[in-house]
Amino acid sequence: MQEVTTEKKEFVPNIVAFCCNWCSYAGADLAGSSRLTYPANVKIIRVPCSCRVNPMFVLKAFQQGADGVILCGCHPGDCHYVTGNYYTRRRMALLYSFLNYMGIEKDRTRVEWVSAAEGAKFSAVMNDFVKTVTELGENKRLTDLRVKEGE
Amino acid sequence: MKDVALKMIDRAKQLLESGEVARVIGWKKGDFCYDPTPAAFETVEELKDFVYDYFCGANLSKYLIQMSKKEGKTAVFLKPCDTYSFNQLIKEHRIKRENVYVIAVECLGKLDIEKIKAQGISFVTGVEVVEKDVKVFTADGETTLYKPDVVLSKCATCTKTHQVKDEEIILHERPAKDVNRFEEVEKLEAMTEEERFAFWREQLSKCIRCNACRNVCPACSCLKCVFDNPSSGVAAKANDDKFEEQLFHIIRAFHVAGRCTDCGECSRVCPQNIPLHLLNRKFIKDIDNLYGEYQAGETDEGKTPLTSYTESDAEPKDVFNGEAK
Numbered sequence: 377m378q379e380v381t382t383e384k385k386e387f388v389p390n391i392v393a394f395c396c397n398w399c400s401y402a403g404a405d406l407a408g409s410s411r412l413t414y415p416a417n418v419k420i421i422r423v424p425c426s427c428r429v430n431p432m433f434v435l436k437a438f439q440q441g442a443d444g445v446i447l448c449g450c451h452p453g454d455c456h457y458v459t460g461n462y463y464t465r466r467r468m469a470l471l472y473s474f475l476n477y478m479g480i481e482k483d484r485t486r487v488e489w490v491s492a493a494e495g496a497k498f499s500a501v502m503n504d505f506v507k508t509v510t511e512l513g514e515n516k517r518l519t520d521l522r523v524k525e526g527e
Numbered sequence: 528m529k530d531v532a533l534k535m536i537d538r539a540k541q542l543l544e545s546g547e548v549a550r551v552i553g554w555k556k557g558d559f560c561y562d563p564t565p566a567a568f569e570t571v572e573e574l575k576d577f578v579y580d581y582f583c584g585a586n587l588s589k590y591l592i593q594m595s596k597k598e599g600k601t602a603v604f605l606k607p608c609d610t611y612s613f614n615q616l617i618k619e620h621r622i623k624r625e626n627v628y629v630i631a632v633e634c635l636g637k638l639d640i641e642k643i644k645a646q647g648i649s650f651v652t653g654v655e656v657v658e659k660d661v662k663v664f665t666a667d668g669e670t671t672l673y674k675p676d677v678v679l680s681k682c683a684t685c686t687k688t689h690q691v692k693d694e695e696i697i698l699h700e701r702p703a704k705d706v707n708r709f710e711e712v713e714k715l716e717a718m719t720e721e722e723r724f725a726f727w728r729e730q731l732s733k734c735i736r737c738n739a740c741r742n743v744c745p746a747c748s749c750l751k752c753v754f755d756n757p758s759s760g761v762a763a764k765a766n767d768d769k770f771e772e773q774l775f776h777i778i779r780a781f782h783v784a785g786r787c788t789d790c791g792e793c794s795r796v797c798p799q800n801i802p803l804h805l806l807n808r809k810f811i812k813d814i815d816n817l818y819g820e821y822q823a824g825e826t827d828e829g830k831t832p833l834t835s836y837t838e839s840d841a842e843p844k845d846v847f848n849g850e851a852k
Contacts, residue, residue: 431777462837462838462840463833465836466817469840469841470784476720477715478723479728482847487842
């Protein structure tokens with residue numbers, strides 16, 4: 377007979393990380409070659425610039441089952457395209473504040489600036505973000521708005 | 528309001544007769560007294576159906592995108608809030624200003640028929656407004672209502688003044704108002720995340736994806752809209768995906784952020800009475816707090832908050848409830 381397990385399966389969040397090609401992606405590379413670890417459930421998507429991330433990308437990630445979305449780019453002032461990340465900063469500040477206004481937990485979304493020399497920071501940021509999202513649990517709010525409680 | 532309407536018809540007649548304009552955009556009598564519709568009048572005869580009353584809440588500025596490209600000049604009647612949308616459309620190069628003749632008209636706050644009906648009054652045949660009293664005539668008598676209870680939500684907190692005019696027809700001065708248009712947004716911000724989520728789920732699950740809010744919005748003037756693109760994943764109608772309605776409203780609010788003049792047309796046309804203006808007002812409030820006060824449509828030039836930046840902008844992680852830490 378099959379054994380009935382009452383133990384809950386440990387929750388492993390799905391994390392999507394948008395990394396800019398010039399700084400953060402290279403930062404992730406450095407983390408790897410420096411033998412620094414970051415959780416395997418962080419799925420990195422490389423973008424030419426953090427400014428390339430359309431707010432719809434973030435929403436789409438949540439819609440398709442992401443539990444947390446993090447956006448990494450060059451430090452403000454260091455953008456490869458000079459001003460790209462300044463726009464990102466305004467855009468994402470407004471988008472995340474708005475998502476929170478609609479009741480989405482603020483900690484599911486994050487923006488971090490990681491340079492190509494900051495492999496250690498990349499690893500620390502990802503570990504911390506995964507920990508935060510794991511504590512929050514599964515993302516339900518951005519996928520089930522039309523389903524009423526109890527249904 | 529009747530004397531103003533008569534003046535407007537007179538002026539429209541003059542303009543059409545003299546050939547100064549080829550058409551006049553105004554409001555046309557509907558089937559009932561409370562549903563006048565925007566219309567273009569090209570001849571003096573057509574003006575017999577012209578109306579301007581307390582139910583003419585529609586913003587006429589968006590029609591100018593098409594009309595200003597036609598041959599001949601177009602005259603348009605704009606209320607104070609409409610002139611902001613007009614300016615914003617000029618700024619986005621959607622209207623040919625030289626083809627438009629703007630007549631500023633007074634607006635003492637328009638009435639919301641849904642709110643009148645909600646008070647248990649049906650078969651409305653006419654209204655008369657004297658200061659704060661609204662006399663509603665129905666098939667079986669008349670009732671007097673308190674005006675602030677039955678105005679459109681966009682009018683309740685409006686303090687806008689005319690920004691554009693080639694000439695004006697204003698007979699009654701509007702009393703000054705001291706209101707905080709962000710009151711409802713602040714109320715929502717003070718709630719917990721769970722409460723806010725419950726509120727928006729309740730509201731947005733009513734959405735039938737009729738796209739009326741998008742179609743009426745003067746800021747939504749893209750030639751090709753993302754919601755019409757079948758491969759975008761958000762073009763579908765209700766019930767296709769549980770997430771669609773929420774995604775639609777987040778995207779739409781974001782697309783008009785920094786360009787929304789707070790004209791309130793989205794909430795006025797929503798057949799499900801979703802308070803959509805609260806989404807846009809959140810963006811307006813955040814932009815005011817974080818990047819300095821900004822009123823879209825106040826001028827027809829300059830950069831919008833989302834197409835500009837400063838080196839010392841707040842970091843996204845420091846922004847909480849619209850305030851930078």
